Amino acid sequence: MRPTIYDVAQVAGVSIATVSKVINKTGNISEKTRLHVKNVIKEMEYEPSSIASALSKKKTKTIGIIVPNIANPFYGEITRLLEQIANRHDYSIILSSTYNHPEREKQYIRFLLQKEVDAIIIGTELLSDQVIKKLNKRNIPIAKLSVPIEEKNVISVTTDNYAGGYLAARYLYENGHLTTKIIGDLTRQSECDRVAGFRAFYKEKGIVISDDQIISREPLFEEESPFIDLVLKGAEKVTAIFSTTDFQAVLTMNALHELGYSIPNDYSVIGFDNTMYAKLSQPTLTTIEQPIREMTELLFQQLLCAIETEEMTYKVNVFTPRLIERQSVCNIHKNSSYR
Amino acid sequence: MRPTIYDVAQVAGVSIATVSKVINKTGNISEKTRLHVKNVIKEMEYEPSSIASALSKKKTKTIGIIVPNIANPFYGEITRLLEQIANRHDYSIILSSTYNHPEREKQYIRFLLQKEVDAIIIGTELLSDQVIKKLNKRNIPIAKLSVPIEEKNVISVTTDNYAGGYLAARYLYENGHLTTKIIGDLTRQSECDRVAGFRAFYKEKGIVISDDQIISREPLFEEESPFIDLVLKGAEKVTAIFSTTDFQAVLTMNALHELGYSIPNDYSVIGFDNTMYAKLSQPTLTTIEQPIREMTELLFQQLLCAIETEEMTYKVNVFTPRLIERQSVCNIHKNSSYR
DNA sequence: ATGAAAGCGCTAACAG
């Protein structure tokens, strides 16, 4: 049977309070008993129960995180970093993918509430303000990836999506691409912003990107076959495709390859996020960088601060996107063989 | 403030025992009070504290999982599936990547012990028997991915690695590849087995693969540049490369591309696992399939059974690997342009 | 069918 603090106390010949104090380095304990207790703990292989501790301290040292799909490398990387950082701080994380299912989303929130997580990180964009209000009533800090929101107790961390879209458009334009199409998940505000920035640039140049050049689609790896039919829909006269996430871009390139096209010779593709996939794909993917590591670090740090101080203000952090040039976009002027 | 079972009981005008019973559907409660209590719960937005419940039930409904690197898509997919399955059963999982760091591994085990997880899933291969013994002393069920082990309380789920390696070799051989090299992480027994099977086939054909045709390396995305130098080391006369995981294979192809080689024309590459990467890479990757979904499902089911019955036997499940033919291996006979 | 009360393992005053 697992030893408890009582067992340790008994063997060490002290009270449980003393044991508790040496474990938590609180109060004043003489060096002698401290060492002695430590030894007993080691010998008995005693591990304090974090759940009992959580119950009395009312802090679980657990953070919940809700994302649309962990297969999306952007969320994959964020989660991975978060796990590392959290672990450094002795926190653990509970992860949930909701696949854009509102039911699942609510269900997960309740699940996290039951787990009494100290904070919740939200990467999905379905959650209504109502849910956030409900969380606020319980006074639990929230971090929102994606679109900022000025709400009590919520920390927003994002990249300037509009600027990023604008950047992508400018790069394509400078490389001679006048006809483009866009593939993204327009149920997400953040991706709409990217699209808006993209269109805005072209509009400035007198080029209007019509709605039927835009495909809205939740990127899913599993059901890619229907995507093959979609990817070129209405794209007869197009030379470049803007995929609003790297994940989507990789799926796009994959579909294009399956259709027998070559990238960037037949189609140029530009992504958004600058995840691992962008570097590993073939051709490597030109994309808009989000500084994932910095974002994650800042997010965690602010969250920690909110948890510990129990402060209740909101914070909005907007990072600046950057273009990462790789191989998936060709310069149409230099490429005479372009269709 | 978050309502407790006492608040609910008071508002509903019943005892906390009654409330507890309606929540857990235990004992006998009249339909009338049951409904009434349920209503009060809904109105108050009461969520039972799973940590308080865990303390008294001595079950946390949490499972710990330790893998070498979650960036490896094999573990990524397993984890994703596990999370889904676990969630269906109202379990949550705590994930940890150890990056083959023995210190981290031990530290994580202790962490999980403190979290009082109901079971531990181990994907790493460093953990000594000693650690498993220690876990057994606490009577906590263990599931081991990778190499089977016949130990009390541990469930092993694996693919026949030797057979898989053999299969890979046969396929390469049949496609005319007589000179090959191998890249894998030989600190892992499972990958050694794959290598052994691979070599065994070639040996049967009278071809000996010498040790210097084998590169042992932990697949890491971050530091790939040194890998570029390595990938072709001693491979002057080679036509095909066996990477013992898909992750490694993708990194290998990436390095090869950076060196200006084309796949499969300059080098054929075969992987192991059949993860998402295999389908998304360009060229798509010929690989040995592990039935990840089935493995994960079986693993969870057996683990659940062990948790609930508190039975203490061991189980060994070995799945059969299968070759998945894609584009990364060429037939050397048909390909006259081969170097 | 319902409730009283002991206990799960730990923390945090408070007393000594």
Next chain:
DNA sequence: CTGTTAGCGCTTTCAT
């Protein structure tokens, strides 16, 4: 510097 004790929120006998 050390120990006593009252919770933390819930489950579970055992009475009633």
